[in-house]
Amino acid sequence: MRLSHDNLGAHLRQGRLAPVYLLAGDEDLLVGEAADALRAAARAAGYAQREVHFPQRADDWSDLSAASQSMSLFGDRRLVEVRFSGKAGKEGSATLARLAQSSDDDTLLLVITPRLDGATQATAWVKAIEARGVFLPIYEIGARQLEGWLEARCRRAGLEPTADALALLAARVEGNLLAAQQEIEKLRLLLPAGRVDAAAILEAVVSSARYDVFGLGEALLAGDAVRAQRIVGGLRGEGVEATLVLWSVVRELREMWALRRGDDPSRRPGPRLPPPRLAALERARPRAARLPYARLASRALRADRMIKGRLAGDPWDELALLCAEACGLRPLR
Numbered sequence: 001m002r003l004s005h006d007n008l009g010a011h012l013r014q015g016r017l018a019p020v021y022l023l024a025g026d027e028d029l030l031v032g033e034a035a036d037a038l039r040a041a042a043r044a045a046g047y048a049q050r051e052v053h054f055p056q057r058a059d060d061w062s063d064l065s066a067a068s069q070s071m072s073l074f075g076d077r078r079l080v081e082v083r084f085s086g087k088a089g090k091e092g093s094a095t096l097a098r099l100a101q102s103s104d105d106d107t108l109l110l111v112i113t114p115r116l117d118g119a120t121q122a123t124a125w126v127k128a129i130e131a132r133g134v135f136l137p138i139y140e141i142g143a144r145q146l147e148g149w150l151e152a153r154c155r156r157a158g159l160e161p162t163a164d165a166l167a168l169l170a171a172r173v174e175g176n177l178l179a180a181q182q183e184i185e186k187l188r189l190l191l192p193a194g195r196v197d198a199a200a201i202l203e204a205v206v207s208s209a210r211y212d213v214f215g216l217g218e219a220l221l222a223g224d225a226v227r228a229q230r231i232v233g234g235l236r237g238e239g240v241e242a243t244l245v246l247w248s249v250v251r252e253l254r255e256m257w258a259l260r261r262g263d264d265p266s267r268r269p270g271p272r273l274p275p276p277r278l279a280a281l282e283r284a285r286p287r288a289a290r291l292p293y294a295r296l297a298s299r300a301l302r303a304d305r306m307i308k309g310r311l312a313g314d315p316w317d318e319l320a321l322l323c324a325e326a327c328g329l330r331p332l333r
Contacts, residue, residue, distance in 0.1 A: 003136050005030055011134070012041045018133040020100045020109040022126065024086065024116045025138025029177040031112065034136060038110055042079045047108050049078035056084065061091040068099055068107070077106045086113035088125055096125035100132050109133070118272065141177060142276060143218060143227065146170045153184050158193035161201075168201045171230065175211055211235050213248035216323070220252045221284040225327035232320050242307050242315045249322055250300055255281060256288035287328065296325060 001018070003011055021038055025031045039050070053064045068080060080099075088096055096111065103109050111129065116137070120126065129135055141149050147166045150173075154161050161169065173180035183205045187196065190204055211234035219228040235245055259265075265273055265281045273281075303318040305311035 001134050002130065003134050005034060005136065005138050008034055008037060008136060012037060015045075017041060017045055017108060019103040019105075019107075020111070020129050020133030022111045022113070022129045022133070022135045023138060024113045024136070025140075026115045027138055027140055027177055029181055030138045030141075034138060035110070035112060039079065042108050042110075045077075045108075047077045047079045049076045050081065051078060052081045052083070054083050055092060061088075061095045065095045065098070077108070079108045079110060081110045081112065083112045086116050086120055088123075093123060093125045097128040100125065100128040103132075115139075139276075143170075143174060143215065143224075144222075146174060150180060150184070153181065154187070154196070157184050157188040159184070159187060159191065159196045160194055161196040162198065164198040165196050165201045168198050169205060172201070172205050175215060211238065213240070213244055216245065217248050217252045218280060220249065220323060220326050221255070221280045223284070223287050223327045225324055225329050228323040228327055229320060232316070232323055236316050242303070242319060245319055246300065246303050246307065246315075249319065249326065253291075253293070253296055253300070253326060256284055256291060257293055259285045259288040260291075260293075290328075291326065296322065299325065 023031055023034050023038075042050075051067065053060070053067070055061050055064055064082065082096070084092070099109055116126065121137075126135065147170050150169055151161060151166055154166075169180075169183070173183060187200070187204055191200060211231045213235065216228060216231045216235070219225075219231055232245065236242075255265075259281060265278055299318065299322045302311060302313070303315050303322060306313045306315035306318055
């Protein structure tokens with residue numbers, strides 16, 4: 001069975017735990033919250049003993065297998081927690097599949113990994129967990145969902161942010177949910193319950209945003225020039241290589257050129273694109289038909305030559321202009 005982070009609470013309130021759970025995701029805050037909720041539910045159900053394993057080598061998986069077969073010292077029900085990179089290998093795959101299929105009422109298995117790609121999700125050990133227990137993939141909160149997520153968290157803390165306050169808070173914590181939760185807790189301590197406006201956010205919330213080149217690609221597909229410029233500035237401040245930023249921009253321009261030619265991303269050979277990516281590409285299709293590709297290619301070439309020192313100028317300025325034009329704006333130069 002598969003669950004989402006949003007309906008885990010309802011599943012746990014039913015009072016009957018599955019024998020095995022797999023949490024997989026890169027959002028540390030959400031993975032940690034889900035794991036804490038499962039541990040609390042396990043304690044309430046009588047799983048008084050907790051064992052934590054960090055297998056890395058083949059011998060570690062053998063030790064886990066042996067430990068799982070041994071009886072608890074005092075006969076207590078126990079929670080066996082396994083944390084690893086997500087690449088189990090032959091030994092790990094066999095061990096996890098066996099544990100998923102053989103766990104009894106006295107043992108609850110909790111497996112925690114980073115985000116699993118499509119190939120790993122199709123492996124025998126993941127299928128075994130999904131067949132007998134619960135697979136909970138935890139996805140990143142994208143820019144389009146961030147304001148809604150922040151609003152729900154604020155209201156849970158007794159705060160009612162205005163639309164301007166939410167937009168400002170999102171801009172200051174984008175890509176950093178741990179910082180977002182910390183800022184909401186700080187607002188709860190500093191402000192009385194009720195309405196929160198943008199002025200309060202400006203005074204209380206420091207900028208903790210983290211940006212990456214994939215977020216820049218999302219902004220370009222959406223035609224969001226303001227967010228694109230904010231990300232370019234953030235990447236420059238964080239010391240990201242301009243070459244990597246140019247690669248991200250050119251990648252999205254190629255995607256939009258393919259859309260203009262009538263390409264259907266859902267029918268491409270190879271690994272299937274994630275649903276959020278497919279949806280973003282479809283929303284970009286109308287814009288893709290109107291972009292000035294020759295001028296964009298010329299500007300990308302200028303940025304590349306500046307990066308390599310073959311043309312005078314600041315490549316970051318050229319990248320900012322390239323992103324602005326890719327979002328539908330027409331720079332003065």
